[in-house]
Amino acid sequence: xxxxxxxxxxxxxxxxxxxxxxxxxxxxxxxxFICNNYIPICVKNHNGAHVDFEFDGIYDDRISPIExxxxxxxxxxxxxxxxxxxxHDVYVVVTCDRHKNPDYGDVVRYNNFALIYGCxxxxxxxxxxxxxxxxxxxQYVELNKIVESYEALEAEWDYEVYxxxxxxxxxxxxxxxxxxxxxxxxxxxxxESDDKIDITGFEHVYxxxxxxxxxxSIKKSEVKNPRSYEMLAEHKRIVDxxxxxxxxxxxxxxxSRVSALVTLGDEALTQCRDYLISHKSSMAHKxxxxxxxxxxxxxxxxxxxxxxxxNGGYTNDSNIGLQRAEI
Amino acid sequence: xxxDRKDYxxxxxxxxxxxxxxxxxxxxxxxxxxxxxxTYPDGLDKRRFTGVSEDIVKYIREAVNDxxxxxxxxxxxxxxxxxxxxxxxxxxxxxxxxxxxAARTFKTIGYDASGHYRESxxxxxxMNKAYYTLQNEWEFETSLFKINDRxxxxxxxxxxxxxxxxxxxxxxxxxxLDEFIAGKADGKWLNNGIExxxxxxxxxxxxxxxxxxxxxxxxxxxxxxxxxxxxxxCALNKLKQHGVSDYDENLMSEIKQLIRMVKMQHIKYIxxxxxxxxxxxxxxxxxxxDKEYTLLKGVCx
Numbered sequence: 207x208x209x210x211x212x213x214x215x216x217x218x219x220x221x222x223x224x225x226x227x228x229x230x231x232x233x234x235x236x237x238x239f240i241c242n243n244y245i246p247i248c249v250k251n252h253n254g255a256h257v258d259f260e261f262d263g264i265y266d267d268r269i270s271p272i273e274x275x276x277x278x279x280x281x282x283x284x285x286x287x288x289x290x291x292x293x294h295d296v297y298v299v300v301t302c303d304r305h306k307n308p309d310y311g312d313v314v315r316y317n318n319f320a321l322i323y324g325c326x327x328x329x330x331x332x333x334x335x336x337x338x339x340x341x342x343x344x345q346y347v348e349l350n351k352i353v354e355s356y357e358a359l360e361a362e363w364d365y366e367v368y369x370x371x372x373x374x375x376x377x378x379x380x381x382x383x384x385x386x387x388x389x390x391x392x393x394x395x396x397x398e399s400d401d402k403i404d405i406t407g408f409e410h411v412y413x414x415x416x417x418x419x420x421x422x423s424i425k426k427s428e429v430k431n432p433r434s435y436e437m438l439a440e441h442k443r444i445v446d447x448x449x450x451x452x453x454x455x456x457x458x459x460x461x462s463r464v465s466a467l468v469t470l471g472d473e474a475l476t477q478c479r480d481y482l483i484s485h486k487s488s489m490a491h492k493x494x495x496x497x498x499x500x501x502x503x504x505x506x507x508x509x510x511x512x513x514x515x516x517n518g519g520y521t522n523d524s525n526i527g528l529q530r531a532e533i
Numbered sequence: 534x535x536x537d538r539k540d541y542x543x544x545x546x547x548x549x550x551x552x553x554x555x556x557x558x559x560x561x562x563x564x565x566x567x568x569x570x571x572t573y574p575d576g577l578d579k580r581r582f583t584g585v586s587e588d589i590v591k592y593i594r595e596a597v598n599d600x601x602x603x604x605x606x607x608x609x610x611x612x613x614x615x616x617x618x619x620x621x622x623x624x625x626x627x628x629x630x631x632x633x634x635a636a637r638t639f640k641t642i643g644y645d646a647s648g649h650y651r652e653s654x655x656x657x658x659x660m661n662k663a664y665y666t667l668q669n670e671w672e673f674e675t676s677l678f679k680i681n682d683r684x685x686x687x688x689x690x691x692x693x694x695x696x697x698x699x700x701x702x703x704x705x706x707x708x709x710l711d712e713f714i715a716g717k718a719d720g721k722w723l724n725n726g727i728e729x730x731x732x733x734x735x736x737x738x739x740x741x742x743x744x745x746x747x748x749x750x751x752x753x754x755x756x757x758x759x760x761x762x763x764x765x766x767c768a769l770n771k772l773k774q775h776g777v778s779d780y781d782e783n784l785m786s787e788i789k790q791l792i793r794m795v796k797m798q799h800i801k802y803i804x805x806x807x808x809x810x811x812x813x814x815x816x817x818x819x820x821x822x823d824k825e826y827t828l829l830k831g832v833c834x
Binding site (some may be wrong): 211274275277287291369371374526 | 554709710713716718719
C-alpha cells in the first residue's frame with residue numbers, strides 16, 4: 207500500500223487546478239509560482255459562462271513545480287502502469303467517462319478526471335474526483351473500474367492519461383513587476399498574458415468586470431449554480447496568500463481590508479446558495495448589493511496594492527525578482 | 534510543415550521517430566509525436582487560445598500579419614474537400630498560413646478527403662461556420678506558431694534509444710513511463726495507438742490491412758511510412774556525422790525504392806483495380822520491413 211502526499215485543497219471548483227495545487231504541494235511549497243501566475247480571472251465555460259480562473263493547471267504549457275508526461279490513446283495494462291507510477295512517487299490523472307452531470311442536460315458523455323494518488327496491492331486506488339455534488343472528493347475505487355471508464359473514451363479525442371511528479375529543486379523568483387501589471391490589467395478589465403497561453407470565454411469579461419457580469423446574470427436569472435461565487439471566494443483566499451507573501455511588512459497596511467474581502471466573498475457565496483434555493487427577488491437584491499460592495503472593495507484594495515508595490519513598500523529594496531532565500 | 538526539415542533536422546530526429554496507429558474514425562499508420570502539442574520550447578514559439586474568439590476571421594488575419602501560423606479547431610462539415618464535408622459534424626484541426634482579403638479566403642493546409650495534406654482555400658464565411666459551430670467542445674482551441682531562433686542540440690543518445698525502441702516494437706508508453714520515472718521525459722506528449730501496434734510492427738499492421746479489403750484507404754499510411762523513412766535516414770546520418778555508427782546506404786536506397794514502388798502500386802490499385810495488386814503491395818511492405826530491420830539492427834546492434 208502506498209499513498210502520495212496531497213496538499214490542502216485551496217481550490218474546489220476546477221479539477222485541473224485543484225489537482226495541480228494538491229500535487230505540487232499547494233501554497234506552502236509553491237507560493238512564488240502562485241504569485242506569478244494566479245491573479246487574473248475571467249469568464250469561461252462551454253456550456254454557459256461563469257467566473258473562472260484563467261489558469262488551467264494540468265494543461266499548463268510552462269515549466270512549473272511539476273513534471274508532466276501526457277499519453278493519448280490506449281495504454282496496455284493501465285492498472286499496472288498506475289501501480290508502477292505510484293510506487294515511484296508519480297501521480298496519475300486519468301480521463302474518465304461515466305460521470306453524469308445533470309447540468310449538462312442532454313449530453314450523454316461527460317469527461318471527468320480522477321487524480322490517483324494511492325494504491326493497494328489488491329488493485330484498489332485512492333483518487334480525487336468530482337463527486338455527485340460537483341465537489342472534489344476522495345474516493346476509494348477499484349483500479350479496474352478506472353481502467354474501464356478510461357477505455358469507454360476509446361473513440362474520443364479526449365482519451366488521455368497524465369503522469370505528474372514534483373519537480374526536484376524547483377525554484378522561481380517572484381516577479382512583482384508582472385504582478386503589478388496583472389493587477390493593473392485586472393482593474394482595467396483587461397487581461398495580462400504572457401506569450402504561452404491565452405484562455406478566454408464565451409463572454410469576453412476580464413478582471414474586475416466579472417462582477418458586472420455576475421450582477422447582469424443575476425438580474426437575468428441566469429445564475430443556476432453557486433460555481434461562480436465559489437470561484438470568487440477561492441480567488442479571494444488565493445489573493446490573500448499572494449498579498450501576504452509579496453507585501454511582507456506592507457501586508458499589515460491592507461490586512462484588515464483583505465480579511466474583510468475574504469469574509470465578504472464567503473458571505474456572497476452563502477447568499478448565492480440561499481438565493482438558488484429560494485429564488486426570492488429579495489435574496490437576489492441582497493446578492494447584487496454584496497457583489498457591488500466586493501467589486502468596489504477589491505478595486506480599492508488592488509489600487510492600494512499597486513501603490514505599495516510601485517513605491518517599493520513591499521520590501522526594503524524595490525528590485526523585482528525576490529529570491530525565496532531572501533525572505 | 535512550418536519547418537523546413539533540412540534546417541530543423543535536429544528537432545525532428547529527436548522527436549519524430551516512433552510510429553503508432555491511432556484515429557477515432559479509422560486506424561492508420563502515423564507518427565507518435567504530436568509536435569504542435571508539445572509543452573516545451575523548441576524551434577517554434579507557441580501561443581494557445583482556448584474558448585471563443587469574438588471574431589475569428591479578424592483574429593486569424595491579425596495573427597498572420599504578425600507572422601504567426603494559425604492552427605485552429607474547425608468543423609469539417611463546413612469545409613470543402615474534407616472527409617466529413619457535408620456529411621456530419623466533425624472536429625479537426627486545420628492550419629492557416631495566409632489570407633486574401635480581395636477573394637475573402639484563407640490559405641489553409643490540412644488533410645483532404647483522401648487523406649492527403651493539401652493546400653486549399655477556405656472562404657471567410659465557411660471559416661466562421663466551421664469555427665463557431667464547435668463552441669460547445671472542450672478542445673476548442675486556436676494555436677499560433679512562429680519560428681524562433683532558439684538553438685536545439687542533437688541528442689544522440691535519444692536518437693539511439695528511440696531507434697532501439699522502434700526496432701523492439703516497444704509500445705512508446707512502456708519506455709517513456711520508465712524514462713519519466715528516471716527524470717528524462719518531462720513535458721513529453723505521446724500519442725498512443727488504439728490498435729496495439731508500435732514501432733516497426735506498424736509495418737505488420739500495414740501489411741495486414743493491405744492483404745485485406747481496405748487497402749484502398751491506406752494511401753495516408755503509405756505516405757506517412759514514406760516520410761518516416763526520410764526521418765530514419767536523417768537520424769542515421771546524424772549518428773554517422775557524430776561518429777557513433779555508420780549504416781548501409783545501399784540498403785537504405787533499396788528501402789526508399791520499395792516505398793516508392795508501394796506508392797506506385799497503390800495508384801495502380803486505385804486507377805486500374807489490377808488483380809492481385811494488394812497482395813503485391815503487402816509483399817513489398819513485408820520486404821521493406823525486413824530490410825529496415827536489417828538496416829537498423831546493423832546500427833543498434
